[in-house]
Structures are given as structure tokens and as C-alpha cells.
Amino acid sequence: MHTTATLEETSQPAEPMGMKLRRQRRRLGLTLDELAARAKISKPYLSLIETGRVPNPPSDEKLQRLEQTLGFPAGELVSEAHLQRTPRDVRDMLGKLLRGQSKATNGDGDNLDGLLRELLEQSAGQTERAATNVVPLMNKVSAKGPQGSTERAEEFISCPELHDKDAFAARVFGDSMAPQYGQGDIVIFSPATPAANGDDCFVRFRDGRTTFKRVFFESDKKNGAVFRLQPRNERYRPCTVSKDKISGLYKAFYKYQRIAAAD
Numbered sequence: 001m002h003t004t005a006t007l008e009e010t011s012q013p014a015e016p017m018g019m020k021l022r023r024q025r026r027r028l029g030l031t032l033d034e035l036a037a038r039a040k041i042s043k044p045y046l047s048l049i050e051t052g053r054v055p056n057p058p059s060d061e062k063l064q065r066l067e068q069t070l071g072f073p074a075g076e077l078v079s080e081a082h083l084q085r086t087p088r089d090v091r092d093m094l095g096k097l098l099r100g101q102s103k104a105t106n107g108d109g110d111n112l113d114g115l116l117r118e119l120l121e122q123s124a125g126q127t128e129r130a131a132t133n134v135v136p137l138m139n140k141v142s143a144k145g146p147q148g149s150t151e152r153a154e155e156f157i158s159c160p161e162l163h164d165k166d167a168f169a170a171r172v173f174g175d176s177m178a179p180q181y182g183q184g185d186i187v188i189f190s191p192a193t194p195a196a197n198g199d200d201c202f203v204r205f206r207d208g209r210t211t212f213k214r215v216f217f218e219s220d221k222k223n224g225a226v227f228r229l230q231p232r233n234e235r236y237r238p239c240t241v242s243k244d245k246i247s248g249l250y251k252a253f254y255k256y257q258r259i260a261a262a263d
Helices: 002-010 017-027 032-039 043-050 060-070 076-085 088-099 101-105 109-131
Strands: 134-137 155-158 168-173 186-190 200-205 210-220 224-230 239-242 246-256
Touching: 017 043, 017 060, 017 076, 032 043, 032 060, 060 076, 186 200
Parallel strands: 134 168
Antiparallel strands: 134 155, 168 186, 186 246, 200 210, 200 246, 210 224, 224 239
């Protein structure tokens, strides 16, 4: 009975992790920039954690660095994250498992095995569903022209309305897509969603370069099928690229836009 009560109490933390981190950061007099630098975590991702806008807790490695930087007891944030990553119905199943231990120790081994199988099946199903709503955030995408390339994902963000296992997000820099997209905006792209004429797309060239532009499907006598890559900012000129030079067009699906600077 004592074990079950402990599980139920710890499954409902009194304070969300993000609020706890922000309160401790401010108590220590640290800005978001300072904490991000000391803990080696990107400032945008740290802001998402503090405001509770990440679908899952950060990795154990990041949490350990936050524990050290903010002076939390070793393992406090990691243990809380492990519990948060467990779906509520799986936690309920774990409670059933713990309550069933007494029966199992009295010779009812089949009961314990059955509960374990049910717990594992439930956990696997929940993990698969959760993963479809999380997309990797790439470092940056050029909005100046067909140059630059995506880099390794720096973090993961949530997009509940999108169910595309290949979806990814990128941060815009430059102003060629202004005013619809500004410096620092995060755009989520969906490879599974067909791009239509006039859509804003992440464009990947066969030589590895990438860009973010409005795409129009056209043709000319010399090159046949071509794409016109049109900046939304009228100060920039469009360019026309033959179809065989492009390896992928990924439609913009969702935009995260900064409204005000985070403290």
C-alpha cells in the first residue's frame, strides 16, 4: 500500500518542470541567455521548456546539465522527466502491477506476467502515437537564396495537427520571405503533403543546397518543366530553376512566430 501511494503522489508533480526551472533561474538571477550558455542548450528550446511548449521532457543529458547549473539535487529533474514520459494510462497500469505483487508472491506468477505484458504493450502503443507529433528542428534555412544547407536537428518540437513521420522544422533567417515569415520564425514542413502551385516550400537542390521560397510550376521552350522560386519580399528577384536540378519540395505546414523576446 505504501508503494502504491508513493507512485500516485509522484505521478502528479505539484509544479510543472518548466515553471520550476524558470523560478529557480530567476532566483539565481540568471537570464535565459546566461542559462542557455552555461547549460549548453539553445535559447529557443530552453524558452519552450520553461513555457511548457515541448511535447516531451528534454533528454537526460540536458536535464543533468540543468540540475548542475541551477543547483538542483542530482537526479531530481531526470526522475521527474522519466515519470512525465510515461503515459498516464501506463502509470495506472503500473499501479495495478504494484498492487498485484502481493498476489504474485503468493504463487500467482501468471497474474504478474500478464500485467507485465499488458504494461509493455500499452507503453509501446503510446510511444508510437506520441512520436508522430514531434518533429526535429533543424538549425537554420536560408531565406536569401538557394544556398546553405540544413544541419543536424538541434531539438524537437511539437505539432499536434501534423501526422507525418518525415516532417521537420527549420528556423528562418534573412528577410526574403518577409513579411509572412520573419527572422527567427520556425516553420514546419511536411514531405507527405503534396506541394501545389504557389505554395511556400523548403526546396532541396540535387547538389545539397537548400532554400525557402514560394514555388510556381512553369515551363519554357528551352528547359521544359521549371520551377520559379519567388521570394515574398518584393525587394528580391525570383529565379527559375529546371526541374531536374531539384530533388525535393516540402510544403510549409505550420509556423511558430515569436511575439515578444523571452526574458
